[in-house]
Amino acid sequence: MAKILLINPPQIKDGKYIDGYQGVRPKLPPLGLAYIGGLLEKKGHQVKIICGMAEEITATSIAEISKSFDLIGITSITFNYILSLSVTKEVKRLNPNIPVVLGGPHVNAIPEDVLSENCVDIVVFGEGEYTMLEIADSLPLDNKKLLPIKGIAYKINGQAHINPERELINDLDSLPFPARHLLPMKNYASSGVRGTVHPTYSIMSSRGCPSKCSFCISEKRRILRVHSAEYVVAEIKELISKYNARGISFWDDGFTFKKKRVFEICERIQKENIKIIWDCESKVDTVNSEMLNAMKKAGCFSISYGIESGSERILKQIGKKITHEKIIRGVKLAKQSGLEVRGYFMFGFPGETEKEMKETILLSKKLPLDFATYSLLIPLPGTEDYQNCKKSGHFNDYYWKKQVLSEISFPLKPLVYVPENISEDRLLELHREANREFYLRPKIFVKRFFSVKDLHGIKELIKGFKTVVSN
Ligand code: B12
Numbered sequence: 001m002a003k004i005l006l007i008n009p010p011q012i013k014d015g016k017y018i019d020g021y022q023g024v025r026p027k028l029p030p031l032g033l034a035y036i037g038g039l040l041e042k043k044g045h046q047v048k049i050i051c052g053m054a055e056e057i058t059a060t061s062i063a064e065i066s067k068s069f070d071l072i073g074i075t076s077i078t079f080n081y082i083l084s085l086s087v088t089k090e091v092k093r094l095n096p097n098i099p100v101v102l103g104g105p106h107v108n109a110i111p112e113d114v115l116s117e118n119c120v121d122i123v124v125f126g127e128g129e130y131t132m133l134e135i136a137d138s139l140p141l142d143n144k145k146l147l148p149i150k151g152i153a154y155k156i157n158g159q160a161h162i163n164p165e166r167e168l169i170n171d172l173d174s175l176p177f178p179a180r181h182l183l184p185m186k187n188y189a190s191s192g193v194r195g196t197v198h199p200t201y202s203i204m205s206s207r208g209c210p211s212k213c214s215f216c217i218s219e220k221r222r223i224l225r226v227h228s229a230e231y232v233v234a235e236i237k238e239l240i241s242k243y244n245a246r247g248i249s250f251w252d253d254g255f256t257f258k259k260k261r262v263f264e265i266c267e268r269i270q271k272e273n274i275k276i277i278w279d280c281e282s283k284v285d286t287v288n289s290e291m292l293n294a295m296k297k298a299g300c301f302s303i304s305y306g307i308e309s310g311s312e313r314i315l316k317q318i319g320k321k322i323t324h325e326k327i328i329r330g331v332k333l334a335k336q337s338g339l340e341v342r343g344y345f346m347f348g349f350p351g352e353t354e355k356e357m358k359e360t361i362l363l364s365k366k367l368p369l370d371f372a373t374y375s376l377l378i379p380l381p382g383t384e385d386y387q388n389c390k391k392s393g394h395f396n397d398y399y400w401k402k403q404v405l406s407e408i409s410f411p412l413k414p415l416v417y418v419p420e421n422i423s424e425d426r427l428l429e430l431h432r433e434a435n436r437e438f439y440l441r442p443k444i445f446v447k448r449f450f451s452v453k454d455l456h457g458i459k460e461l462i463k464g465f466k467t468v469v470s471n
Pocket residue numbers: 021025026027028029030031032033035036072073074075076077078079080101102103104105106108109124126127128129131132202204208215216217251252253375380381407408410
């Protein structure tokens with residue numbers, strides 16, 4: 001039995017702890033670490049998780065705590081990579097003999113790059129559950145023991161060794177539930193991004209996405225695998241009984257990809273009379289009325305669609321495989337079923353013109369959406385857009401490294417990438433215009449005002465209003 005410490009790095013900016021991304025985004029449990037923790041515990045290891053997103057803790061205190069562990073695992077997305085590295089360095093400085101493993105979406109995209117850091121012993125790319133288990137089972141480590149472990153990169157005499165990829169986990173139900181009992185659950189999720197009830201917690205009921213969008217990471221994640229309806233409903237019940245959940249947010253890349261399963265989940269929720277309000281992310285061309293009605297009946301209150309652009313040319317370019325017609329249909333059907341509908345839009349794709357960005361604003365206003373979120377493209381390693389933006393010559397490498405790898409507030413200024421046909425100022429202005437034009441319409445404002453149910457709702461409304469006008 002090994003003692004393993006898993007770490008989500010502290011959210012620190014300018015030396016100060018940032019609570020819940022300055023209130024801009026929700027605080028959610030790091031499910032990747034919790035899944036790994038769940039499997040390690042099931043197999044007899046002792047696990048602790050430190051979540052620097054939910055606890056105010058410094059890198060030095062984490063390093064002190066690390067002393068009593070046999071193996072350390074740290075997670076990283078691109079935007080907190082520098083934060084993850086600073087924890088890794090501190091942990092290694094105080095505990096040079098404890099193996100330190102780095103994993104997560106950023107690491108998956110560029111394992112060799114991450115391995116070049118002195119403080120990192122092993123890089124895990126891909127799904128981490130079984131890889132971390134094999135590492136833990138092999139302690140104390142030597143190069144011979146690492147050789148057969150799939151999905152890792154490590155160093156032998158300073159030289160990088162990259163082992164073959166690990167197969168994706170096909171039977172997701174073979175995994176225990178995420179070890180949420182190792183997390184400070186009370187510190188998370190007030191009412192989620194889209195939540196109206198408190199507390200709302202997150203579930204990942206599937207992994208992967210069959211779409212090939214140019215801004216999204218990694219080939220391998222594209223293969224869709226799902227938890228069965230039985231597993232999903234049992235997880236919901238655990239969240240209710242152990243953590244008093246009143247709401248659930250499904251963060252799957254597309255909750256509605258497998259239609260039959262959606263019906264099964266809805267049926268079970270109703271049959272077992274489970275009182276829960278939930279929301280999910282989806283793609284406009286994967287829904288139909290029957291499904292949306294069943295979802296509504298089973299407690300779904302909101303659906304969020306990745307729409308991205310109002311320009312048919314850009315939709316084609318980014319590989320979204322949706323058209324205006326499909327977008328209008330998907331949004332209308334969800335509204336007809338009585339769901340709240342959110343649309344995600346993006347600006348600043350390679351070659352995108354001002355005219356095309358205006359088409360996006362127009363489409364978002366034309367659709368019967370309740371909320372719209374507009375983001376500026378940030379090219380991330382492992383995506384097609386990262387390659388395209390770099391090639392275009394308008395990509396600012398200096399700012400990419402300085403900001404993207406360590407930023408936790410958006411938009412990043414100056415922008416790391418600005419399409420050829422527009423100036424940075426104009427792009428930022430259009431982004432502001434989009435928010436104002438969408439939210440400062442009387443019908444949206446009145447709807448927001450009358451949807452407020454409690455003090456939390458009032459606070460959210462004021463925060464939203466301030467964001468729109470001060471943006
Ligand atoms: C829920 C979610 C959020 C939540 C927060 C989640 C959290 N608590 O950390 C919210 C809504 C707040 C959020 C915000 C953002 N997010 Co987000 N988010 C997700 C989402 C949808 C699910 C994450 C999840 O739980 N996955 C399920 C678990 C099982 O997978 P996993 O985390 O990858 O972990 C597995 C492996 O990576 C690996 N692993 C992970 N960590 C470790 C550690 C070790 C030691 C090992 C061995 C292995 C390992 O093993 C795990 C189990 O198999 C993902 C997309 C996705 N489908 O994963 C995007 C995703 C992580 N988000 C992303 C982005 C870009 C953002 C934002 C920057 C968006 C924005 N512009 O505001 C912010 C950044 C905020 C920040 N500073 O952290 C990107 C990250 C890309 C990248 N290159 O890093 C993703 C991948 C979406 C995408 N396809 O591009 N996000």
